Amino acid sequence: MRTVDLAATGVRELNRRLRSAADDPSAQSWLVTNPKGAHAIAAGLTRPVRIQIDGHVGYYCAGMNQAAAVTIDGHCGTGVAENIMSGLVRVRGNASQSAGASGHGGLLVIEGNAGPRCGISMKGVDIVVGGKTGHMSGFMAQSGNLVVCGDAGHDLGDSIYEAAIYVGGSPASLGADCVEKDMTRKHRSRLRDLLSRAGIEIDPDRFRRFGSARKLYHFRVDHADAY
Amino acid sequence: MCGIVGLFLKNPALRSSLGGHFSTMLASMGERGPDSAGIAVYQAEPRGRASRVTAFHPDAGYSWESVAAELSRRLTVEVGVVVKADHAVLEADHDVSGVTRGLTDLDPDIRIVGYGKSVAVFKDKGSVAEIVARYGVADMAGSHAIGHTRMATESDVTTGHSHPFIADDDVCLVHNGSLSNHNRLRGWLIRQGMQFETDNDTEVAARYVAHRLQQGSGLKEALEAGLRDLDGFFTFAIGTRTGFAVLRDGFACKPAVLAETGDWVAMASEFRSLAELPGVEQADIWEPEPEVVYDWTLGPGA
Structure with missing residues (x-):
């Protein structure tokens, strides 16, 4: 394992080393110390390296991730794993707003709580939150799965298109065009698989499923009351 | 964007190092706000003197000593003065309004930036490091x-x-965000008898809180009323002579992090501002919830 002390090495240099290390078989595993809330740590990775970050990070950590496995042993600022394409990003602490925003693929695990707008505009990413989420999580979600083991904040799934939302606790309120749906055997099986991949032990039978009522895809005046 | 920070010391033994910790916190938020920076620092009340006023004059090398001497003659009390760049902190055994009025009568170009018993305020254009x-x-x-x-x-x-x-007196506010109903609220506050120095939206929030406090509300109640009356985006940090509070609007798009140990409470727009505080590794760290007032008060005898 290679160690980079961010107190001595800037984020740009760290990210340059992480990207160029992908072809070096001896540099597949990294430890980053002293992140101290810096932004854009391990952003833009495209190869399957493993990175552990020892402390709290700032904005957009592991943004645009492809293939890499990034573990943050602390809390995250805004937009962790925003636009993630593939790979795994795991947050041991809490994540601030817009976690996994616009993510296309891969898995984001937040073992603690997530702030507002978790999974905003998600486009295929799977997000598993061990605790609760803030308001407007899953806003305009288009594809993928958002699993919230605790409670969800107000306006869950507002203006959602086609993602699936599973909540183990209860949502404070549902957003426009978000409705509760049946939890079928197929959905319970998918949920069990997501929880297993996230490494979170919780009874899948506790969960309820939410998704789109599909009234807001296009404006239709007879659906005006759904807004 | 803007960056805001607050540091509230629960342990009086740390007071001599407030500025050291606070300057590190503020300097790290320079990228969030390159246009100007400022602080309100709550210091020990002047011994035997009823008021502390911070004033600003745009002229370099302004003769604050002669202003203080003339003010002393007019008010017939001793006036102490400490000059820091183009600001001066004046202390006088006289009520606050008499001192502030005396200063602006002496020179209409003097601007009062802080007043009360405890607070000193310094704010200026340019980079925070400078x-x-x-x-x-x-x-x-x-x-x-x-x-x-x-x-x-x-x-x-x-x-x-x-x-x-x-x-x-000693009621200060910093703001990250923007208010959308400040014009209407300013008009209402003016009708309630409040006076304004600028057309800035944040000044409206500050005057609003002060107005509620003058009406007898506690700091927490004043801010809860603000949630009903202020429309817009905001994370506020508020200081009073003995209190410190943080509040975010319901949308909570303007960032904030709180950290607390047995010795201190700290707030900042971003965690990196808190990263060098002593004992931060063991601190409770959380994001303030939307529409929840977080407040702390100095212990008795503080």
């Missing part, structure tokens, strides 16, 4: 402080438009 050095923030002692780095969006870049805004 401002922290210019005013010697690192050497300041006190019980608590709030600060701001400004990226101006809705009104002019001047010292007067910089934060913190003071709205009553």
